[in-house]
Amino acid sequence: MRKVRVRAIRIVFSAPESVDRQAELVGVEIIIVDNTAMEFSTILAQACPGLRVETDPQILGSHGRDWSDLPFISPSAVVFPESVEQVRQLVLAAAEKGIPLVPSGGRTGLSGGATCLSDEVVVSFDRMRKILDYSAVDRTVTVEPGVVTQAVQGFAAEKGLYYPVSFASEGSSQIGGNIATNAGGIRVVRYGLTRERVAGLKVVTGRGDVLDCNRGLVKNASGYDLRHLFVGSEGTLGFIVEATLRLIDPPRPSRVMLLGLESMEDVMSCFALFQSSLELSAFEFFDARSMYHVRDGEGLPAPLDDECPVYVITEFDCPDEDIEQRALECFEKGVDEGWLHDGVMSQSVQQGSELWRYREGIAEAAARYAPYKNDLSVVISRVPEFLSRLRAEFDCICPDYDVLIYGHIGDGNVHVNILRPEGESQADFDQRCKAITDSVSKLAGGMGGSASAEHGIGLLKAPWLSTTRSGPEIDMMKGIKALFDPAGILNPGKLLA
Ligand code: 2HG
Ligand code: ZN
Numbered sequence: 001m002r003k004v005r006v007r008a009i010r011i012v013f014s015a016p017e018s019v020d021r022q023a024e025l026v027g028v029e030i031i032i033v034d035n036t037a038m039e040f041s042t043i044l045a046q047a048c049p050g051l052r053v054e055t056d057p058q059i060l061g062s063h064g065r066d067w068s069d070l071p072f073i074s075p076s077a078v079v080f081p082e083s084v085e086q087v088r089q090l091v092l093a094a095a096e097k098g099i100p101l102v103p104s105g106g107r108t109g110l111s112g113g114a115t116c117l118s119d120e121v122v123v124s125f126d127r128m129r130k131i132l133d134y135s136a137v138d139r140t141v142t143v144e145p146g147v148v149t150q151a152v153q154g155f156a157a158e159k160g161l162y163y164p165v166s167f168a169s170e171g172s173s174q175i176g177g178n179i180a181t182n183a184g185g186i187r188v189v190r191y192g193l194t195r196e197r198v199a200g201l202k203v204v205t206g207r208g209d210v211l212d213c214n215r216g217l218v219k220n221a222s223g224y225d226l227r228h229l230f231v232g233s234e235g236t237l238g239f240i241v242e243a244t245l246r247l248i249d250p251p252r253p254s255r256v257m258l259l260g261l262e263s264m265e266d267v268m269s270c271f272a273l274f275q276s277s278l279e280l281s282a283f284e285f286f287d288a289r290s291m292y293h294v295r296d297g298e299g300l301p302a303p304l305d306d307e308c309p310v311y312v313i314t315e316f317d318c319p320d321e322d323i324e325q326r327a328l329e330c331f332e333k334g335v336d337e338g339w340l341h342d343g344v345m346s347q348s349v350q351q352g353s354e355l356w357r358y359r360e361g362i363a364e365a366a367a368r369y370a371p372y373k374n375d376l377s378v379v380i381s382r383v384p385e386f387l388s389r390l391r392a393e394f395d396c397i398c399p400d401y402d403v404l405i406y407g408h409i410g411d412g413n414v415h416v417n418i419l420r421p422e423g424e425s426q427a428d429f430d431q432r433c434k435a436i437t438d439s440v441s442k443l444a445g446g447m448g449g450s451a452s453a454e455h456g457i458g459l460l461k462a463p464w465l466s467t468t469r470s471g472p473e474i475d476m477m478k479g480i481k482a483l484f485d486p487a488g489i490l491n492p493g494k495l496l497a
Pocket of ligand 1: 110168185360363373374407415416417
């Protein structure tokens with residue numbers, strides 16, 4: 001028999017719907033500390049003088065998981081390094097003793113990349129939040145990994161520049177996590193993903209080496225660009241301890257249009273015309289179910305007179321009346337040609353933000369139902385075919401499910417949120433959703449697409465990596481992992497399960 005020590009028991013009750021109803025027991029969470037786990041924190045505390053090591057149940061609870069709704073498994077400790085040297089020391093000690101480490105940024109990921117699987121030690125970058133350097137000539141800012149995305153955007157704005165990576169969780173996500181997952185968002189259609197912004201990376205590998213990759217250079221034709229291996233590596237090769245990010249000119253004044261259309265083919269006609277006539281900075285779509293839920297969740301009025309099967313939100317530079325006129329001509333052409341049903345255009349920054357709520361509020365509105373998520377991509381031109389095959393599949397395997405389909409159509413990224421019907425148990429729902437993931441991942445893979453467009457593979461999508469990557473590719477990835485992390489201590493079980 002194995003003796004364990006219980007550190008905490010959390011009993012969770014639902015809030016009663018009214019005063020005469022009783023609260024119901026929702027769950028019991030037992031945080032167990034076994035001897036090995038206690039050793040982990042002691043070993044690291046001894047090996048890294050000055051390192052903050054936390055075993056407080058509340059901190060274990062907050063730092064041991066991300067937004068992916070996976071069952072909580074407590075880490076044995078959370079450590080908070082404050083310098084590159086401390087990260088190096090702790091990786092060396094962990095490699096020597098075989099202590100698994102899970103990197104933790106803002107924990108806003110949706111694929112379980114920052115959740116714990118067993119009694120790992122979480123490495124939080126909350127105490128590495130400094131902006132280290134800025135160069136007006138190079139137009140770069142160098143930051144520690146725990147700097148929040150919005151802080152980089154704000155810093156750039158103070159300097160009269162722009163950091164264009166933007167997404168709903170930018171207020172809490174951290175730069176290290178953005179880079180480790182190659183975060184995308186709503187401006188990819190014009191500015192690309194986080195990868196495009198990374199001019200230099202300092203990384204501590206699983207061997208304890210500190211690599212200073214590319215050092216902000218624009219030109220560097222000196223062989224393999226290791227920097228790009230770490231972008232999107234989900235903390236499996238090394239920990240990002242410093243990043244140099246490229247800033248750009250701020251965007252010109254813009255307008256936002258919300259459009260109602262009949263079909264995805266129409267969305268493509270719209271994209272082709274708008275893209276060739278205007279400087280787009282976003283081109284997003286969502287279906288009627290998404291519109292229903294976002295209006296319900298956010299209490300929003302109907303933006304158009306009629307309901308439509310599909311909606312587009314697009315933002316484009318509009319510095320003068322000529323461009324405004326051109327945008328209106330695009331709109332009229334769409335109506336004349338019969339692929340555009342209705343639409344509205346913002347007349348102020350405030351109105352633009354109000355229109356964006358119809359798109360940006362969808363994930364939050366769906367979150368009330370703890371949806372099962374898929375995040376898929378195909379090349380842009382194949383999105384209509386992909387979605388019609390996906391819907392045909394859903395009609396077959398889950399006609400009873402409420403499914404929200406939305407995303408970043410300007411870069412071929414489709415988000416699928418499936419809501420659990422009231423009568424179905426969580427276990428049955430999870431099982432059916434796994435079968436759905438299997439089928440949609442194969443569908444995307446078969447069309448040359450990806451089972452994870454921007455949320456990462458993490459833990460949740462690891463079984464489907466092979467729908468997107470070939471056997472030889474995965475073998476190469478495993479070889480690279482073994483080279484950078486020979487002891488296999490960096491985020492084990494994620495990405496390459
Ligand atoms: C978005 O585009 C986010 O709104 C979240 O990437 C998508 O929650 C989702 O499925
Ligand atoms: Zn997205």
